[in-house]
Amino acid sequence: KPVLNIDLKGMVPLSADWHPQDQYLAMTGQDTSIYAFETTNARHVLGHYLQSTSPIEDVAFAPDGRLMAVGNEEGVVAMYSSNGSTFVTIYEMVLTGATGSPHTIVWSPNGVYAIIGNADTLAIVGKSTAPQRPGSKVPPKTSGFGVRKVVRDMGTVANAVAIHSQSRYVAVSGTDTRILDASDDFCCVKRWDQGYVLASAWSPDGIWLATIGKSQRLTIYDTSSELVAEWRLMFNLQAEKTGLALSWGPAVVQGL
Structure with missing residues (x-):
């Protein structure tokens, strides 16, 4: 017996993921929106920060529930930070290759890195562990994330x-x-x-x-x-x- 029916407003879902502590259900599909439902009171959270320029291929929460990775059809992968009832973009990358859109996004159980893959490219995005070099002109990544390795062919x-x-x-x-x-x-x-x-x-x-x-x-x-x-x-x-x-x-x- 269903406990709750959610109106998806015509969206055909392609990917969904539960928050590790069941605070949200994130759902994406053939339109350009990312729907986040608060499971505690069934509130529909939607805003400009959860919009994409093309259909969403995959979505995945980090093990601690603080981050959510989203990949769209154009190969853009964004990291969102959960802040109360909002999601803020903290990191973005573009997955290039013969087919840019990510087939899969998977977080490591310890939350240190995420694997983002398409048909011919695998990108490992992880938390930066190396300290900032003295005198470096490159500003530190405020998100703490960076591409650790890209595997092609x-x-x-x-x-x-x-x-x-x-x-x-x-x-x-x-x-x-x-x-x-x-x-x-x-x-x-x-x-x-x-x-x-x-x-x-x-x-x-x-x-x-x-x-x-x-x-x-x-x-x-x-x-x-x-x-x-x-x-x-x-x-x-x-x-x-x-x-x-x-x-x-x-x-x-x-x-x-």
Whole structure:
């Protein structure tokens, strides 16, 4: 039984994300607006600061709920800071490439960096840790964010990105699945080829990685070892249809 019906004013939703503390539900779609609903009193928060020049592709809250990343069809990715009932833009970047619009935006569980990917480019945006050099003429970024690395021509399409619970490893899946090590400048340390992947998800405890895609095959990898070289494919399950999304339950025993 529905508790509340929300009028989307004709918008066709393409992406949505819950605030970590359930304070907001952010929703984007085919128009140029970002809708933020306060879940405490169902208040619709809308303003010029939540407008985009083109349709929104993806939206994601940071783990602490203080930041929200939004990417539009033109490849513009903006970071918004939640301040009471308003959202203020604190950082913007443009994701370039053959297809500029971001397919995915994923925050690391520790909130230190975000992965922003499209078909042929992966950008790692993170909090700046290096101190300002004395005498530098470049003003410090007031947001504390900057592009840590841009990976082009990965050899795989970045259809799906999953980040390990400890934030060290990133799984980038498309024509294959590649594991990047955040502690080693996001270099590729593992590769699996199990068909064209459209969705991936790491279990909350980081022990299992699941992928699914056009092959209609759910693949589970064992990632429990501290040594990436010992990570291995556990089993495949045939699905009835193409898999477009994956999600683990809060406890691994509940399964996918």
